[in-house]
Amino acid sequence: MVEAGESEWPVVMIYEIFIAIVLILGIFMVIQLISISESKVSGDISEFNYAILAGRILNSADCLAWEESFYNAEGEQNWQVRPGIIDWLKVEQEHVQNCINGKKFRIEVIDFTDDTEKMIQTEEPGVKIRDLYFVKIMKSGKLHDGIIAIALFEE
Numbered sequence: 001m002v003e004a005g006e007s008e009w010p011v012v013m014i015y016e017i018f019i020a021i022v023l024i025l026g027i028f029m030v031i032q033l034i035s036i037s038e039s040k041v042s043g044d045i046s047e048f049n050y051a052i053l054a055g056r057i058l059n060s061a062d063c064l065a066w067e068e069s070f071y072n073a074e075g076e077q078n079w080q081v082r083p084g085i086i087d088w089l090k091v092e093q094e095h096v097q098n099c100i101n102g103k104k105f106r107i108e109v110i111d112f113t114d115d116t117e118k119m120i121q122t123e124e125p126g127v128k129i130r131d132l133y134f135v136k137i138m139k140s141g142k143l144h145d146g147i148i149a150i151a152l153f154e155e
Helices: 009-037 046-059 088-092
Strands: 065-071 077-087 105-111 116-121 127-139 142-153
Touching: 046 077, 046 127, 046 142, 077 088, 077 142, 088 105, 088 127, 105 127
Parallel strands: 077 127
Antiparallel strands: 065 077, 105 116, 105 142, 127 142
16 A cells, blocks of 8 residues: 555656656757758858849839929929839930949830830840849829839849
């Protein structure tokens, strides 16, 4: 007969085995989380440079972004840049050549509304990075849906 305060040995042994299994599983899970979170960093920053270039083309008034004019309360004319809206006149004038110097690129703007297309291109040695962006195009005072393909070439 078991006295008060004493346990039978099978119950204690099962409890200790269960704790050991839970501890081993916990250690295994922590090791798996650590191995998943490891990241390898490469020294190639071309994708970062491409993102900066594409952002400049789409969002800078010096490149292709549309500038809206408005008058303030004093009657002075001001300009508001609308990022993500492409000015078709700047595309036609190949305005982007002045905004990006020394880079080899190709920009293709396609207007879905009236199926017009314009390509601005420097020499083409080989595409390194290319991406598509859905944009709005300001043409003749109206907004059109479009897409812009920006390709950066190897230098």
